[in-house]
Amino acid sequence: MIKNNYKNIRLTEKVEESNCITHSGRFHVDDVISTIFLSKIIDNVILARIPSIEKISVKNKIVYDIGLGEFDHHQKNRNGKRNNGIFYSSIGLLWKKFGKEYLKKIGVKSINKVFEYIDKELIQNIDAADNMQFELVENKISPDFIKLCNPQWNEDITENEAFVNALRLADNFWEIFIKNAIAEIEGMELVLDKASKCKECYIVFDKEMPYKNAIKEINDNKIKYVVYKSRREGYEVRTINKVCKFKDEIVFAKNIHISKKISDNYELIYVDNHGKLCCTETLDSAIKLIKYNEDLI
Numbered sequence: 001m002i003k004n005n006y007k008n009i010r011l012t013e014k015v016e017e018s019n020c021i022t023h024s025g026r027f028h029v030d031d032v033i034s035t036i037f038l039s040k041i042i043d044n045v046i047l048a049r050i051p052s053i054e055k056i057s058v059k060n061k062i063v064y065d066i067g068l069g070e071f072d073h074h075q076k077n078r079n080g081k082r083n084n085g086i087f088y089s090s091i092g093l094l095w096k097k098f099g100k101e102y103l104k105k106i107g108v109k110s111i112n113k114v115f116e117y118i119d120k121e122l123i124q125n126i127d128a129a130d131n132m133q134f135e136l137v138e139n140k141i142s143p144d145f146i147k148l149c150n151p152q153w154n155e156d157i158t159e160n161e162a163f164v165n166a167l168r169l170a171d172n173f174w175e176i177f178i179k180n181a182i183a184e185i186e187g188m189e190l191v192l193d194k195a196s197k198c199k200e201c202y203i204v205f206d207k208e209m210p211y212k213n214a215i216k217e218i219n220d221n222k223i224k225y226v227v228y229k230s231r232r233e234g235y236e237v238r239t240i241n242k243v244c245k246f247k248d249e250i251v252f253a254k255n256i257h258i259s260k261k262i263s264d265n266y267e268l269i270y271v272d273n274h275g276k277l278c279c280t281e282t283l284d285s286a287i288k289l290i291k292y293n294e295d296l297i
Contacts, residue, residue: 004160006167009035009045011160015056018048022090023066024159025051029146030089030130031065032166036174037094038062041102049163065090070097078131082124089130095123106178113185122177146170188214195223202227202290204283208236215240224294227286230279234269235286237278245275246293263292 004011012018020038022031039045042062050056053067064071071093073079081087088096099118103111128136149166151157191214194203202225203211211226224241239245250259250271260268267285271278280286291297 003158004164006164007039007171008043009039009047009164009167011047011049011163013048015048015050018046019061020045020047021053021056021058021061021063021066022047022049023051024049026150027146027163027166028130029126029170030091032146032149032163032170033126033174034064034071034091034094036167036170037091037098037102038064039171040174041098041105049160064094073131084124084136086124086128086133086136087131089127092119092123092127095119099123108182110185110189113189114181117185118178118181121181145173184210184213187211188217191215192217198223201225201294202237202287204228204287211240225290227283227290229283232279234267234279234281235283237280237286237289239276246271246278246289248275250278251275263289265289265292 035047053063063069066072068075071090073089078087079093099115100111103114108114125137146166149162151159151162187210191209191211195218201223203223205228208228208231221241224239224244225237226240227235227237230236249262253259253262259271260266265285265288267281269279269281278289280289
């Protein structure tokens with residue numbers, strides 16, 4: 001096993017043969033994710049991790065997180081910030097320049113929407129954490145996991161071996177996140193389309209859909225429930241209007257048998273304690289439950 005290689009990424013100590021350069025020493029999610037991202041848009045990444053680029057020719061090389069250049073953020077102005085106050089880190093700068101090109105390469109349909117979603121849900125959180133803007137970090141999971149790969153005091157492993165381990169972990173995370181981001185945006189578009197044609201106070205899907213962000217874009221409060229086939233059993237009925245809840249008489253009933261009797265719905269499987277979710281055996285019983293809750297029967 002070649003310890004300094006991962007997929008199409010090769011670490012080198014010969015700066016002259018590299019096409020990418022970043023800093024050596026302790027690594028963070030910024031430089032690791034940046035390396036993974038570059039490996040998605042460059043056929044072969046030959047990476048030199050060095051302490052400084054002074055007196056080194058960087059012509060025809062992508063230099064990031066070091067050297068105060070286009071893809072570094074350690075200069076006085078930190079190389080720009082977003083309207084929400086979050087400064088760019090190296091991954092933010094690389095994503096801003098190459099993100100849409102990457103999404104086009106992998107065949108994404110709604111490039112602008114997916115680009116913005118990934119920027120908001122992932123890239124900005126890494127940027128904020130790397131720039132010590134912790135008060136602006138909404139998702140603390142992604143900025144934290146990479147640092148655990150750094151060599152520990154009692155571990156016999158080189159810095160580059162640890163970096164390759166971090167690349168492997170980051171690559172798996174990246175692929176899963178991108179897959180979910182695309183599914184989220186495409187699902188949102190389907191939900192919004194169905195909601196625009198809906199004549200009832202509920203919308204029905206034959207599988208679980210990413211409806212939460214889509215619902216935020218709907219201006220009226222006409223749609224109160226979403227119904228979809230559960231991954232466990234039966235159908236889930238969820239309230240999506242902030243003020244809409246299932247009736248207290250079934251939510252706080254002593255047991256499910258009493259809830260069934262009160263609602264006259266003997267296919268009721270489950271009622272959660274917050275009054276926001278119920279499960280029924282069939283679609284018909286799910287719709288019947290909504291009508292009961294809306295006093296339509």
